[in-house]
Amino acid sequence: MKNFSRFGIIILATVFVLTSCGGDDEKFIEKKENSDTIPVKIKPDISAEVINDIIMSIPSPLEMATMLKDNGQGYDANLLNPSTNIIKYNTNYKIAFNIGVYSADLGYINIYEKTFSAMSYLQNIKKLGDDIHIGQFFDFETLKRLATNTKNYDSLIFISTDNFNKMDAHLRTQNRNELSVLMISGAWLEGVNIACQVAKLKPNKDLTERLGFEKINLDNILVILNAYKNDEYFGKIVTEFEKLKQIYSQITISYTYVEPETKEVNGQLVIVNKSKSTVDITDEQLKQIIDEIARVRNTMIN
């Protein structure tokens, strides 16, 4: 009985250790923080719940990159934030914002299956992630292995996206929502900038419309950025994004609801949607958006 009790204790201890290892927080090692998060934790003007809802609603830049590829647009590495810019990101806020930027770039690279370009972006995200203590959610070794095996694009896309989501979720559970807001804003801005640069060279109706609909995301991102605008860095971003909003304010989006139908196809439920949405955007407005997005993006990455 004595031996068996000892065995039971060992099992329970093993379960306890396994449970403890479930959260990566145990591996978390505090590093010296940079000046922009040390003094006073910024209190947002809106609830964490609203911030979380908005962050969840912002679409992945993968969708935009997929649209570009499916429309026959070729890959252009010049559209990306150069990986050498990493040396410029020396505060937590710049780091968080540019993790988003580089993640959007990585998504674009992955969608185009240009894995030879992926490595420096993977390294940058890992390095910046480590700097703000979320690098443990970025499975660099697996991603590196996948990036060197050109047959694993789907897994590469899945793990990259999943890792980004985990880094974002971890920041929010640790009440570091302000960094999460910056990551999401950076990813959005970079994804839209890539699309804008493509639209500048090869405009087409679908892309123009898609960029017009970005008004919805911009409005939402401004809500969460504004929540921290009392901070100097956030105040600066809000000022830049507000200029963009002024251009978008001239664009109208309309929506008409029509009751959808449903049908079963091979055991799956498929919705037959008849609702419609339209966006009114002129060539001149598109040009203004392209120029302004590029200006703001260049300010933020440099």
Place this chain on the structure above:
Amino acid sequence: MKTKLFIGLSLIISSYFLKAQCVSDNCNSKLGNFTYLKTIYVDNTKLESKPNMVTYLFSKGSTYMLLCCDQAIKGSRLIVNVYDKEKNLIATNKLKKKFYPSIQYPCTATGIYYIESFYEDSKDPCGVNVLGFSKS
């Protein structure tokens, strides 16, 4: 006595791992040709009176796949409803008392949509929604 203690410990351990598996991300493997976007975790407190609610911007020209992964236990099924920005019901995975494991939504209207998830009852349910997309 030894046997009972051993069985008891085994049950504790196995229930822990079964629960861990329940909320695993393996659901994404059912996405097929759709590209993974998000996993929406739905904890066991989310019942009809207090559903899990997330918003997402769907874009026209994309088809969205929403996987509803649960333990397929009668009475504890995961119900998912999708509403448009005006809170009109667009899709549900429970239709005429039948549960569907996924919803495919070819989007024709860009906008914010609400994805509401809840369990039928609280008999220790467990599940996730996984969202993916492809170009229509």
